[in-house]
Amino acid sequence: MNSASFGEFAKNGRWLDNPGLVLLPGLCPLLAACTSATNALGLGLAMMAVLVGTNLGVSLFRNQLSAAIRLAVMLMLMAAITTVVELVMQAYMFKLYQALGIFVTLVACNWMVLDRAGNFACIHPSKPALVDGLLTGAVCMLLMLAVGTIRELMGPGALQPVAAFLVPGLLMALGNVITRRLARSKPTAAIGTVAVGSKRARVTGRI
Amino acid sequence: MxxxxxxxxxxxxxxxxxxxxxxxxxxxxxxxxxxxxxxxxxxxxxxxxxxxxxxxxVLPASLHDNDLTANSFRLGPDSRAYRQPELLGLSTTRTGYLATMKGMPAGVILPFETEGYGGAIVLVIGIATDGSITGVRVLQHGETPGLGGQIDISESQWITGFNQHSLTDTPESKWQVKGDGGNFDQFVGATITPRAVVAAVHNALLFFEANKNVLLAAGSKKEP
Structure with a gap:
């Protein structure tokens, strides 16, 4: 955020490097519940809340998080924030909670949250970490909403379970086309990979 | 850093x-x-x-005319008032209801629990006075959606397969899923869940049979 302008940050971070489109497997555990626009939106919101909460928490305590305990603390925070989101959902959106069931819990072990927390939030101040969480969450939510809406329009039928993979597959192809167009129109400036000095391999976007 | x-x-x-x-x-x-x-x-x-x-x-409005919530009673893992309360598998005290029709007992709704693949499954069963099932529903469960989750009415109609059955029309050996030689459907991909639910429903009927008189009298005493 320091060297790159916001626009570039948004483009690199949220489009070229977007975990949702580039590495769809991150969304896979959640796709099964995206059977309708409402469910997808609900789960997307939950995902966004967990992303923002975890990013903010990790970023606030980033100076206390030495390498030895970072992963443990991040996982603990993810699980706790997911539980809080689950409780709030149960208290104020009971119908939605019932429809989503176990899938809200699954957000806790979504590596995309861990990726943002471990690769971004733990080396950035809280403000960019918050923005990062919001943007990543928003993109995830839009993708899930797209999948949910298309599946809802297809109606319940034989194609439904297949559609959970077909629809995001098509979206991913579309994303790749746009990315290639972008790359062709403008020779790419080197995209700074985030080096955290951790032992974990970087798995998102460009390696 | x-x-x-x-x-x-x-x-x-x-x-x-x-x-x-x-x-x-x-x-x-x-x-x-x-x-x-x-x-x-x-x-x-x-x-x-x-x-x-x-x-x-679980107990359709056509079968009773009273306010169920006004005729409730408590059932726990060690309720002294009942015989063999362990048949219900309850982990905590839950609520049962007595249904009446024109002041006469019409049936009961009993809470019961079993252990599924994903932890405790909490259910309710409606039983008419003749011992036949009027309905079974899942209150809470942690089964996998699409697999064991099909015990929930929001996913599948499976649970309605118990309707009208009783200890008299289905012999003891037939209170199992079809794969085990019983009368009740199972679903692909999940064996533990339907087995557990069928066994638990059977136990709930046994509990009703053992406590029929007490249960059917329970709420009527409270009536004015």
């Missing part, structure tokens, strides 16, 4: 890490307690509302 623990001895570093991790764990636990306190009342309210909606499904 700050590295405060760079120049300390390994032992000291370990202690520091442990203390720090412990502090974070405490903080996280506090957050959870706070959130739980904040939402508990509201969640309980929703659960109760949901339970009451299900009551009508």
């Amino acid at each position: 700050s590295n405060p623990a760079a120049q300390v001895s390994p032992g000291k570093a370990t202690l520091q890490h442990s203390l720090r991790l412990g502090a974070f764990a405490l903080g996280t636990a506090a957050l959870l307690v706070f959130a739980d306190n904040l939402t508990k009342a509201q969640i309980d309210l929703h659960r109760l509302e949901f339970e009451q909606q299900l009551l009508i499904q």
